[in-house]
Amino acid sequence: MASSGLIPLIRGAILLLALVVFLGNIMMWIIMPTDTYYNDWLPHILAATNSTFFGIQGPIMLDFTLPIMFIAVLGCIYLHLGKRNTSFTRSSERDRELGFMKRPMILKGLGIVTVIELTLFTMFVALCGWYFAEFLSYLFKEVPPRSMARGEKLWETKLDRVALVTGLAGNLCLTFLFYPVTRGSSILPMLGLTSEASIKYHIWLGNMTMALFTAHGILYIIYWAITNRLSEMLKWDDHFISNVAGEISLLCGLALWVTTYPKIRRKMFELFLYAHYLYILFIVFFVFHIGIGLTCIMLPGFYLFMIDRYLRFLQSRQKVRLVSARILPCEILELNFSKSQGLDYNPTSTIYVNVPTISKLQWHPFTISSNSNLEPERLSVLIKCEGSWTKKLYDMISSPTSIDHLQVSVEGPYGPATTNFLRHDTLVMISGGSGIAPMISIIKELIFISSTSKHKIPKIMLISAFKNTSYLSTLDLILPTSATSSNSGNLDLQIEAYITREKGHPNEKQEPLRTILFKPKASDSPISPTLGPSSWLFLAAIISSSFIIFLILLGIFTQYIIYPIDHNTSKLYSYAKKASMNMLFICFSIVIAASGAFLWNKKQNAMEEKQIQDMEELANKKTLNSLFDKDDVELESLPLEPVTKAINVHYGQRPNLKRILLEIRESKAGVLVSGPKKMREDVAAICSRGKTNNLHFESISFTW
Template identity: 65%
Template structure:
């Protein structure tokens, strides 16, 4: 953005110095359009300003809506430089358009919301139905839209489930920190909560692979809602230890919370459907720190975790892979076929429409019209191929979706309470008891991260951190200090 801004400002200064400010309004028919370049630069500046952390985090809606200016930025950029020079951005722009249209197709249908776990710390875990063919890696995210709150707002949330441990469910954790998430929490947690909620999703999106098994120990450091990506990792390791019967790394989870109510986020370590008894063999140690309270809250002041079950809607569908199980092959076919259609259509356009008028002089046919026609051909070629692939896979996955809907039985009415808030009674299951026994609670203090990390003597220690920027920098400095060669740092940041 700096180069674009410098380019535009230098030309404005030059025109002002040479008394040619009228050039700013020039819109050439067969030449460079200065006005289009200025409009493109202005749109880019709006995008850039909205990315400032203070705006992005405090006014997410403003950040989200202003980023639709990318359409104006691209269109006026093409008008400014012409089709030939705009081809330098064609590969990236083409892939972006394919991805954006596939996401649009996926977001048109409502998905089946099965249940929601309501935590007293203004946190929700939404549990959706999915087909077994949809797989994803730990630390993935998913965009969620609730039309009853806003039809235009899409928010990314961390997936807490494991596609292997929970083959027919996918879950996301939502912390009530912004206006949108607070409205959703109030809507679901209120005494007269809704029994059916229309939700659309895009995703999931995540890393292609993970390498957690290569370490002897995983140290996970989280602050507040930063624990959510670690939940999916722990659930994945639970499945690995159970199914593959192989040695999994031991886990040290260091979680920092402001209030004791936030401790209920540790309940999300176990899926709503329960966990296998092998959870106790995972080797999980939890060190939970509550910084703003000196002692545990009395039993009378504690609020329990609730689970709310939603009635199914016949029009809701389980979440399916948008391009089926062979999604990479389908994606390659879409990109190659749409690009071939684009090239053939472009050749026909130039040979039978533009050439008879322009005769290769580039001085007669309008540059803006040529740019519009080229962009229109790109969009049409992508729409045709993507829609065909989507409809084909939609039909193939329709059978699995119907089977899942038929298998979903009566709605459970009871829900387990928090195992932290009911520690004085008998545990309901062996996994819950194992997690409670492996947890140490610390009130009124912060963790001594340097001591906790340096005292680990395993040959390979993977250090993952997700939380405030200051925490991430502190852990990074400890791992890069050179005082411990066995620490391998990896930051997980969700700065949307």
């Protein structure tokens, strides 16, 4: 008990230490463009890090790389300790006092944001403005002598400086660009974020990055044109800035940027997806453009993303066991995968699915509708038939001559590090269409909590809007596929279903759920955690060991290759070769460390996978049918009555969300919404009103 009581204190200390280190890193960004940094700080930093092992990269990595890598390792330890400290604490008075900071607002161009998000975004824009203004002021001091030396007009040299500083400001945005899309990040969960919820930050940063880099390129082209130096565009300086590499990087970035336009992304998703792979060329030529020294300022984001990306690659090489599929009348598929009991995930988690027979490159995210506590050997996702990829998958599975085996790979699951729905008195869940999936996972989690603990379960109101009656079949999935303890407490569940395109109950009988059973191959594996049960500790080991390997290789290379050439000859070592070797060292270090951890855990999981396969081979068709047939589930042993008894169906109308939400009288009401953008914005607008202080809004939709 004493040790468990220390865990919150240790986690608090880790969080405080990480915050102090991060603020110190931000201070370096603030101070870097000033005279104080170059005249007072930099000489001392260079003197302290004067080494033949790292050269100019030494002080840069000390100031900008090591702090973030240290925070990432701290985050792993923080999250590992959090796994053993499950808390069901309710909201405190302080939480309610600060609740206004999380109130939603709708801003054109940014979508739904909270006061906290808007404040942080404003602070980041202010940091960019400060960075731009101070660097411009610093560089303008050398403009007159530079103009005289080049024979340029004063305004022409100033244009050159403005173009340079615009690119430097773009570097600041690029530094933070990759953190939101690092799915297995240890930094985002420390802030209470998930990669899915952080996609909008990636979009904001991406637009700012490309806008600044585009302005940087255009301004330099104008500058070269008016000074009759357009030949500079064809220059690849092996000992300074490479213009050709920068132009290639910019072109790749522009191609990627154009395809992110919302209409292109939604209507031509494949084009958007494939164009995004250009980020590899964008980064490689960016490194060639500015050199590896300056790149070390942005290295932490790249480095952590590469670790995550390689671990995803290793997981995606495995073929998973797809046990069955249920075909709902509303053209929605439920895919049921076998999973190891050691794989735990929280409600609202997502998983990325790839079906090579449809496309080897396309990975699509889907919300997990199952619960790892109630269904320890099964993982389920709901897939709505919309778009070419999902249409092909639906046709493949639902055809009369459906296949008996489907090769599938997955990445994930990814989701929140913690979820505490018990802090509310009432949970109002609002969904549209297939947005019901995360709501199902939350309800199942509350079913489990009610059956295993004495904590008060909040009253649940589920408001679902569907196009037609066939979508009501998705509500049947709320019932767990296996019985839970009959000792569970009562769950106060009210379901209001709105059928928007039908005036009344159709006369024709709805098609029943259809179950397709697959025959997994012996080589197919249950979905298991990539790095085992102690995944956060293994991730900390990968980050630490790979970076140490990188430093050792870099030190040897600098000491015995670069240093002798730079100091014994009149010509410096090639910037391009130095950048290439650094990228090679980084890739090698990550591959060695991550592969070792992955293979070790794969070996540990082999015995459990064998046991699961033996159990599935012994199961007969009747057993599998009963597993997914609702009529065979012993409803009286569940904490819920049949769902159909709890449903109020409203035909030919949409839910009056404003009336429903304003009628809630409980002091702590959580409002969760998952569905189309218009629905999310309508709910956010209602919750942002001054008279709704009791409503706590949270959008959990992935439809960004």
